[in-house]
Amino acid sequence: MPKVVDPVERRHAVVDALFRVVVRDGLQRASLRTVAAEAQLNIGSLRHYFATHEELTRFAMASMIERVGGRLRASVDEAGDLAALPPADLLELAVRLLGELLPIDESRRAEVTVFLDFAAASRTDPALRDLAERAAVGMRGFVRLVLERLGSRDALRPGVRIDVETERLASLVDGLGMNAVLHPELVSASDCLDILRAHLGALACP
Amino acid sequence: MPKVVDPVERRHAVVDALFRVVVRDGLQRASLRTVAAEAQLNIGSLRHYFATHEELTRFAMASMIERVGGRLRASVDEAGDLAALPPADLLELAVRLLGELLPIDESRRAEVTVFLDFAAASRTDPALRDLAERAAVGMRGFVRLVLERLGSRDALRPGVRIDVETERLASLVDGLGMNAVLHPELVSASDCLDILRAHLGALACP
DNA sequence: TCCAAGATATCACAGCTGTGATATAAAAGT
DNA sequence: ACTTTTATATCACAGCTGTGATATCTTGGA
Numbered sequence: 001m002p003k004v005v006d007p008v009e010r011r012h013a014v015v016d017a018l019f020r021v022v023v024r025d026g027l028q029r030a031s032l033r034t035v036a037a038e039a040q041l042n043i044g045s046l047r048h049y050f051a052t053h054e055e056l057t058r059f060a061m062a063s064m065i066e067r068v069g070g071r072l073r074a075s076v077d078e079a080g081d082l083a084a085l086p087p088a089d090l091l092e093l094a095v096r097l098l099g100e101l102l103p104i105d106e107s108r109r110a111e112v113t114v115f116l117d118f119a120a121a122s123r124t125d126p127a128l129r130d131l132a133e134r135a136a137v138g139m140r141g142f143v144r145l146v147l148e149r150l151g152s153r154d155a156l157r158p159g160v161r162i163d164v165e166t167e168r169l170a171s172l173v174d175g176l177g178m179n180a181v182l183h184p185e186l187v188s189a190s191d192c193l194d195i196l197r198a199h200l201g202a203l204a205c206p
Numbered sequence: 207m208p209k210v211v212d213p214v215e216r217r218h219a220v221v222d223a224l225f226r227v228v229v230r231d232g233l234q235r236a237s238l239r240t241v242a243a244e245a246q247l248n249i250g251s252l253r254h255y256f257a258t259h260e261e262l263t264r265f266a267m268a269s270m271i272e273r274v275g276g277r278l279r280a281s282v283d284e285a286g287d288l289a290a291l292p293p294a295d296l297l298e299l300a301v302r303l304l305g306e307l308l309p310i311d312e313s314r315r316a317e318v319t320v321f322l323d324f325a326a327a328s329r330t331d332p333a334l335r336d337l338a339e340r341a342a343v344g345m346r347g348f349v350r351l352v353l354e355r356l357g358s359r360d361a362l363r364p365g366v367r368i369d370v371e372t373e374r375l376a377s378l379v380d381g382l383g384m385n386a387v388l389h390p391e392l393v394s395a396s397d398c399l400d401i402l403r404a405h406l407g408a409l410a411c412p
Numbered sequence: 413t414c415c416a417a418g419a420t421a422t423c424a425c426a427g428c429t430g431t432g433a434t435a436t437a438a439a440a441g442t
Numbered sequence: 443a444c445t446t447t448t449a450t451a452t453c454a455c456a457g458c459t460g461t462g463a464t465a466t467c468t469t470g471g472a
Contacts, residue, residue, distance in 0.1 A: 007418090026330035028234055031459060044421045053460060113329070120326040123319070123388055124232035136389045161404070167385075167393060168378065168401045175381025179373075182329055183342045187373060195374045198367070202408055213448090237429060250451045259430060 011049050014039050015060045023110050027117040032056070054127045061118045061128055065135045068101075068111065072142050075100055087155050091200050094146050098196055101139070101173050103180045104189040112177040143170045150204070157205050165203065172199060217255050220245050221266045229316050233323040238262070260333045267324045267337045271344070274307075274317065278348050281306055293361050297406050300352050304402055307345070307379050309386045310395040318383040349376045356410075363411050371409065378405060 017039035021030045032053055036046040050056035075097055085093065103109035115135075122132035144166040150156050176195060180187040223245035227236045238259055242252040256262035281303055291299065309315035321341075328338035350372040356362050382401060386393040 010419095024330075026327070028327075029330070032461090033459080042421050045419065047461085048419060051461090116326060116329075119384075119388055120322060121232070121234075123322075124230075124235070133389060133392075136385065136392055140392070164401055164404050167382075167397060168405060171381030171385050171393070171401070172374065172378045173381070174384055175377030175379070176373075178325075178380055178384065179342065179377050182325055183339060186339075186342055186346070187377070191373060195370055195377070198370050199374060238431090239429080248451050251449065253431085254449060257431090 007049065011059065012063075014041070014046060014049060014056070015063050018056065018060045019064075019110065019114050022114050022117050027057075027114075027121055030057070057118075057125075058127055058131065061122075061131045064111065064114055064118070065131060065138070068115075069138055072097075072100055076142070076145065083149070083153070087153075087204065090150065090153060090155050091197070091204055094150060094200050095193065095197050097146050098143070098169070098173060098200075099193060102177055102189075102192045102196070104192060109181065113181050116178055116181060139173075140166055140170050143173070147203075150200075155204055157203060160203065169199065169203075172196075213255065217265065218269075220247070220252060220255060220262070221269050224262065224266045225270075225316065225320050228320050228323050233263075233320075233327055236263070263324075263331075264333055264337065267328075267334055270317065270320055270324070271337060271341045274321075275344055278303075278306055282348070282351065289355070289359070293359075293410065296356065296359060296361050297403070297410055300356060300406050301399060301403050303352050304349070304375070304379055304406075305399060308383055308395075308398045308402070310398060315387065319387050322384055322387060345379075346372055346376050349379070353409075356406075361410055363409060366409065375405065375409075378402075 014035065018030050018035045021034050021038050025034075032046060032050075033043055035056070036043040039046065046056075050059065079093055079097060083090075083093075100108070101112070103112040118128060119132055119135075122128035144162065147156070147162060147165055147169065151160075151162070173196070176187065176192050180189065180192050220241065224236050224241045227240050227244050231240075238252060238256075239249055241262070242249040245252065252262075256265065285299055285303060289296075289299075306314070307318070309318040324334060325338055325341075328334035350368065353362070353368060353371055353375065357366075357368070379402070382393065382398050386395065386398050
Protein backbone atom coordinates (compact mmCIF):
# COMPACT_ATOMS: atom_id res chain seq x y z
CA MET A 1 0.00 0.00 0.00
CA PRO A 2 1.44 3.37 -1.01
CA LYS A 3 1.91 5.98 1.61
CA VAL A 4 -0.64 8.74 1.38
CA VAL A 5 2.07 11.28 0.92
CA ASP A 6 5.57 10.47 -0.21
CA PRO A 7 7.94 13.00 1.40
CA VAL A 8 10.47 12.62 -1.41
CA GLU A 9 7.82 13.35 -4.01
CA ARG A 10 6.57 16.32 -1.99
CA ARG A 11 10.02 17.84 -1.79
CA HIS A 12 10.40 17.31 -5.50
CA ALA A 13 7.09 19.03 -6.18
CA VAL A 14 8.13 21.96 -4.01
CA VAL A 15 11.43 22.28 -5.87
CA ASP A 16 9.57 22.23 -9.17
CA ALA A 17 7.32 24.99 -7.91
CA LEU A 18 10.37 27.02 -6.93
CA PHE A 19 11.83 26.55 -10.41
CA ARG A 20 8.63 27.85 -11.96
CA VAL A 21 8.70 30.93 -9.72
CA VAL A 22 12.35 31.57 -10.54
CA VAL A 23 11.75 31.28 -14.28
CA ARG A 24 8.72 33.54 -14.11
CA ASP A 25 9.79 36.15 -11.55
CA GLY A 26 13.42 35.53 -10.63
CA LEU A 27 15.09 33.96 -7.62
CA GLN A 28 14.62 37.21 -5.72
CA ARG A 29 10.88 36.60 -5.67
CA ALA A 30 11.10 32.97 -4.61
CA SER A 31 10.08 33.46 -1.00
CA LEU A 32 8.66 30.71 1.17
CA ARG A 33 5.21 32.17 0.67
CA THR A 34 5.33 32.53 -3.11
CA VAL A 35 6.78 29.04 -3.54
CA ALA A 36 4.17 27.59 -1.20
CA ALA A 37 1.44 29.31 -3.21
CA GLU A 38 2.90 28.03 -6.48
CA ALA A 39 3.01 24.50 -5.04
CA GLN A 40 -0.54 24.97 -3.72
CA LEU A 41 0.67 24.31 -0.21
CA ASN A 42 0.20 26.09 3.03
CA ILE A 43 3.39 27.74 4.19
CA GLY A 44 3.22 25.62 7.33
CA SER A 45 3.16 22.46 5.22
CA LEU A 46 6.05 23.66 3.15
CA ARG A 47 8.06 24.36 6.27
CA HIS A 48 7.37 20.85 7.42
CA TYR A 49 9.59 19.70 4.55
CA PHE A 50 11.97 22.65 4.40
CA ALA A 51 12.46 24.26 7.78
CA THR A 52 14.22 27.36 6.48
CA HIS A 53 14.55 29.34 3.30
CA GLU A 54 18.23 28.48 3.06
CA GLU A 55 17.47 24.78 3.26
CA LEU A 56 14.96 25.10 0.43
CA THR A 57 17.22 27.06 -1.92
CA ARG A 58 20.21 24.84 -1.26
CA PHE A 59 18.18 21.71 -1.87
CA ALA A 60 16.72 23.19 -5.05
CA MET A 61 20.10 24.17 -6.43
CA ALA A 62 21.58 20.80 -5.53
CA SER A 63 18.65 19.08 -7.24
CA MET A 64 19.22 21.08 -10.40
CA ILE A 65 22.93 20.26 -10.45
CA GLU A 66 22.26 16.59 -9.86
CA ARG A 67 19.63 16.43 -12.56
CA VAL A 68 21.85 18.06 -15.18
CA GLY A 69 24.87 16.04 -14.07
CA GLY A 70 22.93 12.82 -14.33
CA ARG A 71 21.72 13.65 -17.82
CA LEU A 72 25.23 14.50 -18.96
CA ARG A 73 26.63 11.28 -17.54
CA ALA A 74 23.90 9.30 -19.27
CA SER A 75 24.58 11.04 -22.58
CA VAL A 76 28.30 10.38 -22.31
CA ASP A 77 27.75 6.72 -21.48
CA GLU A 78 25.32 6.28 -24.33
CA ALA A 79 27.68 8.01 -26.74
CA GLY A 80 30.60 5.90 -25.54
CA ASP A 81 29.23 2.82 -27.29
CA LEU A 82 28.78 4.07 -30.82
CA ALA A 83 32.04 6.00 -31.02
CA ALA A 84 33.73 4.36 -34.00
CA LEU A 85 32.36 7.06 -36.25
CA PRO A 86 33.76 9.08 -39.13
CA PRO A 87 35.16 12.47 -38.00
CA ALA A 88 32.19 14.44 -39.27
CA ASP A 89 29.69 12.44 -37.22
CA LEU A 90 32.05 12.61 -34.29
CA LEU A 91 31.84 16.39 -34.27
CA GLU A 92 28.09 16.29 -34.54
CA LEU A 93 28.02 13.96 -31.55
CA ALA A 94 30.04 16.49 -29.57
CA VAL A 95 27.55 19.16 -30.60
CA ARG A 96 24.73 17.01 -29.27
CA LEU A 97 26.54 16.42 -25.99
CA LEU A 98 27.41 20.05 -25.36
CA GLY A 99 24.00 21.12 -26.60
CA GLU A 100 22.61 19.56 -23.43
CA LEU A 101 23.88 22.67 -21.67
CA LEU A 102 22.25 25.15 -24.03
CA PRO A 103 18.68 26.53 -23.99
CA ILE A 104 17.66 24.76 -27.20
CA ASP A 105 14.18 23.80 -26.01
CA GLU A 106 11.74 24.95 -23.38
CA SER A 107 12.86 22.56 -20.66
CA ARG A 108 16.54 23.29 -21.19
CA ARG A 109 15.80 27.00 -21.39
CA ALA A 110 14.17 26.81 -17.98
CA GLU A 111 17.16 24.91 -16.68
CA VAL A 112 19.70 27.46 -17.92
CA THR A 113 17.52 30.30 -16.66
CA VAL A 114 17.39 28.84 -13.17
CA PHE A 115 21.10 28.10 -13.29
CA LEU A 116 21.92 31.71 -14.18
CA ASP A 117 19.91 33.11 -11.28
CA PHE A 118 21.46 30.66 -8.84
CA ALA A 119 24.95 31.33 -10.14
CA ALA A 120 24.50 35.08 -9.81
CA ALA A 121 23.12 34.68 -6.30
CA SER A 122 25.95 32.38 -5.28
CA ARG A 123 28.43 35.20 -5.65
CA THR A 124 27.15 36.91 -2.51
CA ASP A 125 25.20 34.10 -0.83
CA PRO A 126 27.59 31.92 1.19
CA ALA A 127 24.96 29.20 1.42
CA LEU A 128 25.21 28.59 -2.33
CA ARG A 129 28.90 29.12 -3.02
CA ASP A 130 30.08 25.53 -2.69
CA LEU A 131 27.28 24.30 -4.93
CA ALA A 132 28.12 26.85 -7.60
CA GLU A 133 31.74 25.86 -7.51
CA ARG A 134 30.91 22.18 -7.71
CA ALA A 135 28.73 22.89 -10.74
CA ALA A 136 31.45 24.91 -12.44
CA VAL A 137 34.11 22.28 -11.81
CA GLY A 138 31.84 19.48 -12.94
CA MET A 139 30.90 21.32 -16.09
CA ARG A 140 34.57 21.80 -16.98
CA GLY A 141 35.23 18.15 -16.36
CA PHE A 142 32.48 17.30 -18.82
CA VAL A 143 33.75 19.73 -21.46
CA ARG A 144 37.26 18.43 -21.04
CA LEU A 145 36.08 14.85 -21.39
CA VAL A 146 34.37 15.66 -24.68
CA LEU A 147 37.50 17.37 -25.98
CA GLU A 148 39.74 14.53 -24.87
CA ARG A 149 37.56 11.95 -26.59
CA LEU A 150 37.78 13.98 -29.77
CA GLY A 151 41.53 14.24 -29.31
CA SER A 152 42.00 10.53 -28.71
CA ARG A 153 40.33 9.86 -32.06
CA ASP A 154 42.67 12.33 -33.74
CA ALA A 155 39.75 14.58 -34.52
CA LEU A 156 41.43 17.68 -33.08
CA ARG A 157 43.97 19.99 -34.64
CA PRO A 158 47.47 19.14 -33.43
CA GLY A 159 48.97 21.54 -30.92
CA VAL A 160 45.79 22.53 -29.11
CA ARG A 161 46.31 23.21 -25.42
CA ILE A 162 43.67 21.20 -23.61
CA ASP A 163 43.45 23.55 -20.60
CA VAL A 164 42.94 26.61 -22.75
CA GLU A 165 40.45 24.90 -25.04
CA THR A 166 38.48 23.51 -22.12
CA GLU A 167 37.97 26.89 -20.54
CA ARG A 168 37.40 28.54 -23.91
CA LEU A 169 34.65 26.08 -24.76
CA ALA A 170 33.16 26.09 -21.27
CA SER A 171 32.99 29.88 -21.20
CA LEU A 172 31.58 29.96 -24.72
CA VAL A 173 28.79 27.59 -23.70
CA ASP A 174 28.07 29.63 -20.58
CA GLY A 175 28.07 32.88 -22.55
CA LEU A 176 25.84 31.46 -25.26
CA GLY A 177 23.40 30.15 -22.69
CA MET A 178 23.34 33.41 -20.84
CA ASN A 179 22.74 35.50 -23.94
CA ALA A 180 20.18 33.12 -25.38
CA VAL A 181 18.25 33.35 -22.13
CA LEU A 182 18.63 37.09 -21.62
CA HIS A 183 18.33 38.16 -25.26
CA PRO A 184 16.36 35.54 -27.16
CA GLU A 185 15.71 38.05 -29.94
CA LEU A 186 19.50 38.34 -30.41
CA VAL A 187 20.50 34.70 -29.95
CA SER A 188 18.09 31.92 -30.94
CA ALA A 189 18.33 28.21 -30.21
CA SER A 190 19.63 27.49 -33.70
CA ASP A 191 22.15 30.32 -33.38
CA CYS A 192 23.51 28.52 -30.33
CA LEU A 193 23.92 25.29 -32.23
CA ASP A 194 25.38 27.02 -35.29
CA ILE A 195 27.99 28.75 -33.18
CA LEU A 196 28.79 25.64 -31.20
CA ARG A 197 29.21 23.76 -34.48
CA ALA A 198 31.45 26.47 -35.88
CA HIS A 199 33.58 26.40 -32.75
CA LEU A 200 34.06 22.65 -32.79
CA GLY A 201 34.64 22.77 -36.53
CA ALA A 202 37.44 25.30 -36.06
CA LEU A 203 38.90 23.06 -33.39
CA ALA A 204 38.90 20.02 -35.66
CA CYS A 205 41.71 19.17 -38.03
CA PRO A 206 41.53 20.99 -41.34
CA MET B 207 31.76 80.84 -7.12
CA PRO B 208 31.09 77.11 -6.94
CA LYS B 209 27.74 75.82 -5.89
CA VAL B 210 27.84 74.33 -2.42
CA VAL B 211 26.49 71.05 -3.77
CA ASP B 212 26.66 70.04 -7.40
CA PRO B 213 23.60 67.86 -8.11
CA VAL B 214 25.37 66.06 -10.93
CA GLU B 215 28.27 65.19 -8.67
CA ARG B 216 25.87 64.08 -5.93
CA ARG B 217 24.04 61.74 -8.25
CA HIS B 218 27.37 60.37 -9.38
CA ALA B 219 28.46 59.79 -5.79
CA VAL B 220 25.19 57.99 -5.06
CA VAL B 221 25.64 55.75 -8.10
CA ASP B 222 29.17 54.95 -6.98
CA ALA B 223 27.84 54.02 -3.57
CA LEU B 224 25.29 51.74 -5.20
CA PHE B 225 28.03 50.06 -7.21
CA ARG B 226 29.99 49.39 -4.05
CA VAL B 227 26.94 47.85 -2.39
CA VAL B 228 26.24 45.70 -5.44
CA VAL B 229 29.83 44.44 -5.62
CA ARG B 230 29.90 43.70 -1.90
CA ASP B 231 26.39 42.34 -1.28
CA GLY B 232 24.60 42.02 -4.62
CA LEU B 233 21.95 44.09 -6.35
CA GLN B 234 19.31 42.47 -4.20
CA ARG B 235 20.69 44.24 -1.15
CA ALA B 236 20.96 47.64 -2.82
CA SER B 237 17.94 49.21 -1.14
CA LEU B 238 17.45 52.94 -0.80
CA ARG B 239 18.52 52.69 2.82
CA THR B 240 21.68 50.65 2.30
CA VAL B 241 22.78 52.84 -0.61
CA ALA B 242 22.08 55.99 1.41
CA ALA B 243 24.15 54.60 4.26
CA GLU B 244 26.99 53.68 1.91
CA ALA B 245 26.91 57.20 0.45
CA GLN B 246 26.74 58.63 3.98
CA LEU B 247 23.48 60.35 3.14
CA ASN B 248 20.15 60.51 4.86
CA ILE B 249 17.54 58.55 2.97
CA GLY B 250 15.57 61.78 2.61
CA SER B 251 18.53 63.45 0.92
CA LEU B 252 18.98 60.52 -1.40
CA ARG B 253 15.34 60.65 -2.37
CA HIS B 254 15.74 64.30 -3.21
CA TYR B 255 17.97 63.18 -6.09
CA PHE B 256 16.29 59.87 -6.87
CA ALA B 257 12.61 59.90 -6.07
CA THR B 258 12.10 56.16 -6.40
CA HIS B 259 14.13 52.99 -6.29
CA GLU B 260 13.43 52.32 -9.94
CA GLU B 261 14.78 55.73 -10.91
CA LEU B 262 17.99 55.05 -8.98
CA THR B 263 18.63 51.61 -10.47
CA ARG B 264 17.82 52.73 -13.99
CA PHE B 265 20.12 55.71 -13.69
CA ALA B 266 22.88 53.58 -12.23
CA MET B 267 22.65 50.97 -14.98
CA ALA B 268 22.53 53.67 -17.65
CA SER B 269 25.59 55.31 -16.10
CA MET B 270 27.50 52.05 -16.20
CA ILE B 271 26.60 51.42 -19.83
CA GLU B 272 27.56 54.95 -20.81
CA ARG B 273 30.86 54.75 -18.98
CA VAL B 274 31.87 51.49 -20.61
CA GLY B 275 30.60 52.60 -23.98
CA GLY B 276 32.58 55.81 -23.78
CA ARG B 277 35.75 53.98 -22.87
CA LEU B 278 35.30 51.56 -25.75
CA ARG B 279 34.72 54.37 -28.21
CA ALA B 280 37.82 56.16 -26.97
CA SER B 281 39.90 52.99 -27.29
CA VAL B 282 38.67 52.37 -30.82
CA ASP B 283 39.40 55.96 -31.85
CA GLU B 284 42.84 55.86 -30.34
CA ALA B 285 43.60 52.56 -32.02
CA GLY B 286 42.33 53.82 -35.36
CA ASP B 287 45.35 56.05 -35.80
CA LEU B 288 48.17 53.59 -35.37
CA ALA B 289 46.62 50.83 -37.44
CA ALA B 290 49.26 50.21 -40.08
CA LEU B 291 50.75 47.44 -38.00
CA PRO B 292 52.11 43.98 -38.75
CA PRO B 293 49.50 41.24 -38.30
CA ALA B 294 50.89 40.04 -34.98
CA ASP B 295 50.62 43.48 -33.36
CA LEU B 296 47.20 43.85 -34.93
CA LEU B 297 45.96 40.82 -33.04
CA GLU B 298 47.46 42.07 -29.80
CA LEU B 299 45.67 45.36 -30.36
CA ALA B 300 42.38 43.46 -30.71
CA VAL B 301 43.17 41.66 -27.46
CA ARG B 302 43.67 45.01 -25.75
CA LEU B 303 40.40 46.35 -27.12
CA LEU B 304 38.30 43.35 -26.14
CA GLY B 305 40.13 43.07 -22.85
CA GLU B 306 38.35 46.27 -21.85
CA LEU B 307 35.31 44.06 -21.29
CA LEU B 308 37.07 41.52 -19.10
CA PRO B 309 37.74 41.62 -15.34
CA ILE B 310 41.50 41.98 -15.72
CA ASP B 311 41.93 44.51 -12.91
CA GLU B 312 40.01 45.58 -9.83
CA SER B 313 38.07 48.38 -11.49
CA ARG B 314 37.08 46.28 -14.48
CA ARG B 315 36.22 43.39 -12.19
CA ALA B 316 33.83 45.65 -10.33
CA GLU B 317 32.35 46.77 -13.62
CA VAL B 318 31.74 43.24 -14.89
CA THR B 319 30.37 42.21 -11.50
CA VAL B 320 27.85 45.03 -11.52
CA PHE B 321 26.98 44.32 -15.13
CA LEU B 322 26.26 40.67 -14.36
CA ASP B 323 23.88 41.49 -11.53
CA PHE B 324 22.07 44.08 -13.61
CA ALA B 325 21.85 41.74 -16.59
CA ALA B 326 20.42 38.95 -14.46
CA ALA B 327 17.92 41.34 -12.88
CA SER B 328 16.88 42.73 -16.27
CA ARG B 329 15.41 39.37 -17.23
CA THR B 330 12.49 39.82 -14.85
CA ASP B 331 12.62 43.57 -14.14
CA PRO B 332 10.81 45.45 -16.92
CA ALA B 333 12.41 48.71 -15.79
CA LEU B 334 15.84 47.43 -16.87
CA ARG B 335 15.05 45.42 -19.98
CA ASP B 336 15.61 48.13 -22.58
CA LEU B 337 18.93 49.09 -20.99
CA ALA B 338 20.13 45.48 -21.00
CA GLU B 339 19.17 45.10 -24.63
CA ARG B 340 20.92 48.32 -25.59
CA ALA B 341 24.05 47.13 -23.82
CA ALA B 342 23.96 43.75 -25.55
CA VAL B 343 23.42 45.30 -28.99
CA GLY B 344 26.13 47.88 -28.43
CA MET B 345 28.57 45.26 -27.24
CA ARG B 346 27.98 43.21 -30.37
CA GLY B 347 28.49 46.28 -32.52
CA PHE B 348 31.85 46.80 -30.86
CA VAL B 349 32.91 43.18 -31.29
CA ARG B 350 31.82 43.24 -34.90
CA LEU B 351 33.78 46.43 -35.52
CA VAL B 352 36.95 44.87 -34.15
CA LEU B 353 36.48 41.80 -36.33
CA GLU B 354 35.75 43.88 -39.42
CA ARG B 355 38.86 45.96 -38.91
CA LEU B 356 40.89 42.79 -38.68
CA GLY B 357 39.18 41.52 -41.81
CA SER B 358 39.78 44.69 -43.79
CA ARG B 359 43.52 44.29 -43.12
CA ASP B 360 43.37 40.68 -44.34
CA ALA B 361 44.20 39.47 -40.86
CA LEU B 362 41.33 37.00 -40.73
CA ARG B 363 41.08 33.52 -42.15
CA PRO B 364 39.15 33.55 -45.45
CA GLY B 365 35.64 32.20 -45.30
CA VAL B 366 34.75 33.29 -41.77
CA ARG B 367 31.09 34.21 -41.36
CA ILE B 368 31.07 37.59 -39.66
CA ASP B 369 27.68 37.08 -37.98
CA VAL B 370 28.67 33.78 -36.46
CA GLU B 371 32.09 35.00 -35.38
CA THR B 372 30.65 38.15 -33.84
CA GLU B 373 28.25 36.24 -31.63
CA ARG B 374 30.83 33.57 -30.89
CA LEU B 375 33.34 36.15 -29.71
CA ALA B 376 30.74 38.23 -27.87
CA SER B 377 29.43 35.20 -26.00
CA LEU B 378 32.96 34.04 -25.26
CA VAL B 379 33.80 37.40 -23.72
CA ASP B 380 30.58 37.38 -21.69
CA GLY B 381 31.19 33.82 -20.53
CA LEU B 382 34.80 34.53 -19.61
CA GLY B 383 33.79 37.62 -17.66
CA MET B 384 31.06 35.77 -15.87
CA ASN B 385 33.27 32.86 -14.86
CA ALA B 386 36.20 35.04 -13.90
CA VAL B 387 33.88 36.99 -11.61
CA LEU B 388 32.01 34.00 -10.18
CA HIS B 389 34.96 31.60 -9.99
CA PRO B 390 38.19 33.59 -9.71
CA GLU B 391 39.98 30.47 -8.44
CA LEU B 392 39.04 28.72 -11.70
CA VAL B 393 39.57 31.58 -14.16
CA SER B 394 42.17 34.24 -13.46
CA ALA B 395 42.74 37.55 -15.22
CA SER B 396 45.63 36.13 -17.22
CA ASP B 397 43.55 33.08 -18.12
CA CYS B 398 41.03 35.47 -19.65
CA LEU B 399 43.69 37.14 -21.77
CA ASP B 400 45.31 33.84 -22.74
CA ILE B 401 42.01 32.45 -23.92
CA LEU B 402 41.07 35.63 -25.74
CA ARG B 403 44.47 35.58 -27.45
CA ALA B 404 44.04 31.94 -28.40
CA HIS B 405 40.61 32.66 -29.84
CA LEU B 406 41.77 35.57 -31.97
CA GLY B 407 44.82 33.58 -32.98
CA ALA B 408 42.63 30.76 -34.23
CA LEU B 409 40.57 33.29 -36.13
CA ALA B 410 43.61 34.77 -37.83
CA CYS B 411 45.09 33.45 -41.04
CA PRO B 412 47.44 30.52 -40.54
C1' DT C 413 -8.60 1.22 20.84
C1' DC C 414 -4.90 4.01 21.99
C1' DC C 415 -0.82 6.31 21.07
C1' DA C 416 2.92 8.29 18.72
C1' DA C 417 4.36 10.35 14.58
C1' DG C 418 3.55 12.84 10.67
C1' DA C 419 1.07 16.40 8.10
C1' DT C 420 -1.49 20.60 7.71
C1' DA C 421 -2.70 25.01 9.24
C1' DT C 422 -2.71 29.61 11.89
C1' DC C 423 -1.01 33.24 14.60
C1' DA C 424 2.48 36.44 16.15
C1' DC C 425 6.50 39.17 15.79
C1' DA C 426 10.52 41.66 14.53
C1' DG C 427 12.93 43.30 10.64
C1' DC C 428 13.26 45.00 6.33
C1' DT C 429 11.28 47.36 2.11
C1' DG C 430 9.43 51.51 -0.92
C1' DT C 431 7.06 55.53 -0.53
C1' DG C 432 3.99 59.50 0.84
C1' DA C 433 3.85 63.48 3.63
C1' DT C 434 5.91 66.93 6.14
C1' DA C 435 9.16 69.84 8.69
C1' DT C 436 13.24 72.47 8.99
C1' DA C 437 17.45 74.58 7.25
C1' DA C 438 20.26 76.65 3.71
C1' DA C 439 21.09 78.99 -0.34
C1' DA C 440 19.80 81.71 -4.63
C1' DG C 441 17.43 85.09 -7.08
C1' DT C 442 15.32 89.51 -7.14
C1' DA D 443 15.07 92.16 2.98
C1' DC D 444 11.97 88.96 1.01
C1' DT D 445 10.72 85.07 -1.58
C1' DT D 446 11.44 80.95 -3.89
C1' DT D 447 14.00 76.98 -4.89
C1' DT D 448 16.99 73.51 -3.22
C1' DA D 449 18.69 70.47 0.41
C1' DT D 450 18.52 67.76 4.55
C1' DA D 451 16.00 65.29 7.83
C1' DT D 452 11.97 62.63 10.31
C1' DC D 453 7.93 60.22 10.85
C1' DA D 454 4.37 57.07 9.51
C1' DC D 455 2.42 53.26 7.14
C1' DA D 456 1.34 49.27 4.52
C1' DG D 457 3.41 45.34 2.55
C1' DC D 458 6.50 41.78 2.41
C1' DT D 459 10.04 38.68 4.57
C1' DG D 460 11.87 34.55 7.60
C1' DT D 461 10.89 32.23 11.56
C1' DG D 462 9.30 30.60 16.25
C1' DA D 463 5.50 28.62 18.57
C1' DT D 464 1.43 26.25 18.65
C1' DA D 465 -2.85 24.02 17.44
C1' DT D 466 -5.56 20.70 14.85
C1' DC D 467 -6.20 16.96 11.99
C1' DT D 468 -4.64 12.46 9.80
C1' DT D 469 -2.35 8.33 9.43
C1' DG D 470 0.39 4.03 10.83
C1' DG D 471 1.57 0.73 14.12
C1' DA D 472 0.89 -1.83 18.70
